[in-house]
Amino acid sequence: MPCRRRSGIGRRPHARRPSEEATTTMTTSAQQNHLVALFKAATVIPVLTIERIQDAVPLARALVAGGVRTLEVTLRTPVAIEAARAMMAEVPEAVVGIGTILSPADFTRVEKLGVKFGISPGLTPDLLKAAADSALPFAPGIATASELMMALAQGFDVAKFFPAEQAGGIKGLRALGGPFPNVRFCPTGGVGEANAATWLAEPNVVAVGGSWLCPTAEIRAGNWAGITAICQRTLKALKAA
Ligand SMILES: O=C[C@H](O)COP(=O)(O)O
Numbered sequence: 001m002p003c004r005r006r007s008g009i010g011r012r013p014h015a016r017r018p019s020e021e022a023t024t025t026m027t028t029s030a031q032q033n034h035l036v037a038l039f040k041a042a043t044v045i046p047v048l049t050i051e052r053i054q055d056a057v058p059l060a061r062a063l064v065a066g067g068v069r070t071l072e073v074t075l076r077t078p079v080a081i082e083a084a085r086a087m088m089a090e091v092p093e094a095v096v097g098i099g100t101i102l103s104p105a106d107f108t109r110v111e112k113l114g115v116k117f118g119i120s121p122g123l124t125p126d127l128l129k130a131a132a133d134s135a136l137p138f139a140p141g142i143a144t145a146s147e148l149m150m151a152l153a154q155g156f157d158v159a160k161f162f163p164a165e166q167a168g169g170i171k172g173l174r175a176l177g178g179p180f181p182n183v184r185f186c187p188t189g190g191v192g193e194a195n196a197a198t199w200l201a202e203p204n205v206v207a208v209g210g211s212w213l214c215p216t217a218e219i220r221a222g223n224w225a226g227i228t229a230i231c232q233r234t235l236k237a238l239k240a241a
């Protein structure tokens, strides 16, 4: 059974002429495929909480030096947007996205930035609508079947499973895979060096996210070499798994 795209059930029926719908469908499908490719290439996605703007560029450089290029800058601090801008300007090897998108207003701010993707820890009908009308590839967060059904109804078949360990762990993800075999996930929450490989071995997991690659203490200490080392160690272990 093919994945439901944004042209599937639940796609808002109003206002689009057939030619517009065809264009939107093609674009959306490409966006979803692009997001899957981006997540697969990333394998691990650090969830970044940046408290000081001056940390943004050295942090991005440290992660890239460790082989981790796809970065999720969360909107959890006042400097997040500026930090993402600085990373994009100064560290072109980084693939910068934004996380903790909680509202349509957040989404609007983010889509103007030129980042490569957006992520939310959850979803609301309004946020899904904003994302469905945007060209920015977006992964909503889900922890239950009902939330996943809401995401699918708007065409989003790539989701963050959050908080992954706390919301059922691998057993929970496998259970969701029964009724939703075509959904691809990026589990985040409780993922770390010890269990990343186990999560990534699941056939419906395209990447894992987490803060273990960029601990707050190391960022505060400016321990960039330490962050590079965590990334290198993680990627080496995943290669060997
Ligand atoms: O706030 C939680 C982060 O988004 C990811 O969770 P983590 O710290 O368990 O990796």
Ligand SMILES: CC(=O)C(=O)O
Pocket (backbone or CB within 6 Å): 047, 074, 099, 100, 101, 119, 120, 121, 160, 162, 188, 209
């Ligand atoms: C949990 C997460 O990844 C987010 O805040 O978007």
